[in-house]
Amino acid sequence: MDKQIGKVIHFYDKLGVAIIDLEKGKLKLGDEIKFKKGDEEFSQKIESIQVDHQSVDAVKAGDSFGVKVGKMIKPGTLVFMA
Numbered sequence: 001m002d003k004q005i006g007k008v009i010h011f012y013d014k015l016g017v018a019i020i021d022l023e024k025g026k027l028k029l030g031d032e033i034k035f036k037k038g039d040e041e042f043s044q045k046i047e048s049i050q051v052d053h054q055s056v057d058a059v060k061a062g063d064s065f066g067v068k069v070g071k072m073i074k075p076g077t078l079v080f081m082a
Contacts, residue, residue, distance in 0.1 A: 002034060002080040009064065011073050017066045018073045028058035032082035035073055042071060043082040
């Protein structure tokens with residue numbers, strides 16, 4: 001069973017950036033996360049994390065952050081550790 005760690009609250013389509021609210025745990029560069037909404041699902045390695053437009057190496061529960069993604073993602077998409 002996948003462990004949900006957060007959800008997408010916004011998506012900037014021109015930038016290809018998803019804004020995620022991290023509800024549990026920690027994430028760092030190089031971690032792999034999975035996005036899931038309905039039947040749609042894909043995984044991706046985290047190659048950049050930004051908090052308030054500043055690059056960071058890691059985030060923790062309670063943080064909201066941006067991550068570059070390879071696909072369009074709808075707000076409300078759930079985020080899991082892959």
